Amino acid sequence: MTSQPPDPAPATRGDRELRADARRNRERVLRTAQQLFATDGLGVSLDEIARRAGVGPGTVHRHFPAKEALYLAVAIDQIRQLVAEAETLTAAEDPEALYSLLSRMMANGAENVAVKSALVAAEFDLRTAAPDVAADLTRHVADLLERAHAASAVRADVTADEVMALVAGAFAAIRHAGAETSRDRAAHIAQLILDGLRPR
Template sequence: MTSPPPDHVPAAHGSHRELRADARRNRERVLRTAQQLFATEGLGVPLDEIARRAGVGPGTVHRHFPTKEALYLAVTIDQLKQLVAGAEALAGNDDPGALFELLARMMTNGAENAAVKSALMAAEFDLRTAAPDVAADLTRHVSDLLDRAHSAGAVRQDVSVDEVMALVAGAFAAIRHAGAETSRERSAHIARLILDGLRPPPQ
């Protein structure tokens, strides 16, 4: 008799809490695996292959993400949540340069997930509608770090949060145009070039 797949092993003593925790872990594994495969192998990776690489059964993936579009959306929202968590950590220190660290992360992340975001746009998914709180949280953190950088003289005084967010979006296009989506080194270099334009001119 064969053993059940890893994601179908029942929780000890029938604990619903353990089942829920196991389901969360499986979902997170699927999201991390999907994000990596989409970035390295493209969007054509079958759901069953994502399940195999994540070490879960196909039913687990289809149960959480019945369509590719649902998985694209979940991957993108998960990445945004990770950026928000990183922004919260950066907000906890007094470094006026934290703004540049967060923007660099946003640019690199956006470049790596450009294909997923393009697929969502093609399917007429709007992240601001699907995850308004997460998108608003990220913008709020950028605004707060920008205010801190302004006060410290670490960033141009004439730049607004809307302009900063526009530059982040522009960085995605620049990195794609350079074919640097799969190279962290090249995408980080392009991000630095753009971020240098936000720094105050030498006196």
């Protein structure tokens, strides 16, 4: 009689649990790092991030062997969150949704200006590092812009490329005004820029 191979299910379940646990730890590290970079600056150590995230230092160093890798992961994670918000706004069929998304994108940029500056200094380009995620966000902006055009909720002569350029310009304007740490001032600057998109 041929013996049956052992049931692989327990090992598979264990592997899945380990992978799920590793994903949760990584998410916790990313959220903690984003918060600490925004409040304490980029000088915060990986060990401190690990302590605040409630994981061991080895967990952080295993996922992110260098600070630049963590900066990049935080920035990509923020874009993924914006894409998720964009999908929700697209489903709502609101012609004003473009302004909601752009406002969120500008606020996100203001909160993470230090991380974005560090990536620029290290010559990282998010469009190259995460082309699919960046393209998804741009596509959602274009779709919401088309809807706003159809409802005459936005200037007829503005293009998606120009809208994305204005968002990038908002980051520079907020940084120039020293408003990175003031949500109210950053939001005011963003609103001035968004007002320029309204029909004349």
